[in-house]
Amino acid sequence: MKLQRKALKTLKQWKTTPDHKPLLIRGARQTGKTWLVNEFANGQYDNIVSVDFMQRPSLSGIFEQDLDPQRIIRQLELAANQRILPGRTLLFFDEIQESPLALTSLKYFTEQAPDYDIIATGSYMGISKHGKTSFPVGKVTMMNLHPLSFTEYLDSIGQDMIADTIREGRFEDIPQALEPQMNDLLKTYMWVGGMPAALSAHLDNGIPQDVRTVQQDILNAYDLDFSKHAAYTLGERIRLVWNTLPSQLAKENRKFVYGVVRQGARAREYEEALTWLTDYGIITKVPRLDALHIPLPGYESLNTFKIYLEDTGILGALSGLDVNTLVNKSKLFSEFKGAFVEQYVCQQLVAQGIRPRYWANPNPQGNAEIDFVMEQGDEVFPIEVKSSSNIRARSLSYVCNRYGLHGIRIGEIGYRKQSWLTNIPLWCVDGLGEYLKRQIEKSRENPATI
Structure with a gap:
């Protein structure tokens, strides 16, 4: 293929x-x-x-x-x-x-x-x-x-009709009977990732170890570039930051903490390393928002952020995720306490040209947090990502009530639109931007819809 x-x-x-x-x-x-x-x-x-x-x-x-x-x-x-x-x-x-x-x-x-x-x-x-x-x-x-998105993976395996439907944001046209198949394909994509060489190895023979060998070769090439393009001291700091990113994502709140890189580390020691990795194109910096108002950049925190990688397959290789995980796919969504799924969502948003942010309650007494926030037109949409069948959305409900917003919940769930919330299957994320464009156009014609 x-x-x-x-x-x-x-x-x-x-x-x-x-x-x-x-x-x-x-x-x-x-x-x-x-x-x-x-x-x-x-x-x-x-x-x-x-x-x-x-x-x-x-x-x-x-x-x-x-x-x-x-x-x-x-x-x-x-x-x-x-x-x-x-x-x-x-x-x-x-x-x-x-x-x-x-x-x-x-x-x-x-x-x-x-x-x-x-x-x-x-x-x-x-x-x-x-x-x-x-x-x-x-x-x-x-x-x-960017790396191939999930819909490009579907195109590559001959599933172009469903890929087009997802890309166009026509989630309501997809029959529920396809959900088990799509979830299974998504888990394969998440392990393989969207790097062309890794995906080609998978399409050629489907042997997980061959895919992992390609992913490891890519990591080795990155490591050589750290030395080639950065001075020695900076190169060592880049490696420290890069190699601890799986640990950063495995934390409950995902927030990047310099102390995880090295005990006692301070921001000024590693800010340049983070900038280097961002400029190199292999990480995405997701800043925290203190409020959910337009324009979002005006409410970004300068010092609090999350870091995601460019690709789920690279994250799996960097963290040493067992090759057998591809065989036992039932565990894939729960790896890194659900961060593997968040990594996938971030990757798909970036591929659509969407700049993701997240929100955390600035009140020290509050523990509400929203995984991602995106702008579409002049609308703000809070996004909660669920890595399991648990669909409780307390933080999302709190934020939607506080700011008068319509929420998006993404997980192992079927498409369903409610008055204040829309459920989106994980495998439909690549069409979220187009879906919201269509819904905004409909709402202007009929204010009762979103």
Whole structure:
């Protein structure tokens, strides 16, 4: 079976948009950026000219003389022994973070040679920290690539009709009879994760140990990058933070505590390490909200937050989750006291372009807490995640009453809409944003609905 990525549709839309700018795809290591571009180019262009600045660093010299697009094109044609024709050739700058001047050149391609189709890929960190060169602000189209979502996994195993229904947020159209099958597929996805190499290993033979070997290879690559891109002292702090993240998530309230990294540790010692990991693209920082009002950024706490990883499969490998857990799937939702499920939900929200936050009662006497909070339009939605069949929602009820909000409860439950609360199955999270858009539109037509 072959991986299916919804980003391919985005690339086709980019190509057919009149006067499109160069496309810059950012993403963490191993999220499949290079594969995506090559897959897209096949059938869309007469040829592709790939410039891999990591594999052939000498090609960066082409950009050092000046940034005249026509001269650059001529010299790249000679280096590749291929013609680069406007509209017929895709010019692919891979690992562009290794050539800051190539990144700057995109500005001049937009202004002086807009007929050429150019896609560049690079890491979050390398692109955001490109030294003294000028970033082509406003001269490129930006796109972020994340691990495959659950619906992309469904696409890849031939379940595209249910995947489309979930993505479109049409949960009410899904028959209850499918719930056992979907929960089983979700547990497989959560263990394997959405990293393309791990998912490909699973689709090739289904052997859990082969998947774990790939996941471990990815972790080893991360560790090498910690040394390559960070000074020794910072690199050691990055490792300490990274390796204790499973312990942070295993705590009851998930809140990141510096003392878990090292006894007596202070924020100023490890803030840079957290920033590095965020810029590298392998963690998501989820800040606490002190109130649930629009705009949410105005109510974020600067010092209190949770940390989730980029991928459930990577979390399982980093924590040493037993390979046999994939066989005994009944325990999967309860691992890390339910944090494995929260990790999955966070991952799916981020893949939709949603920035998750959480809420905790600022009153020291109160213990109410909401797992995630999201904005949709001018509405705020508190989200409670249930890792078991227990569907009590005391904190959610408290928050919805206090702030006059409609709550979302996600768990091993069927879809059901109530006056103040909507139940969403775990396997439908990838369509939550679209679902809420539809509900908001309906509520404007009929204020009695949400």
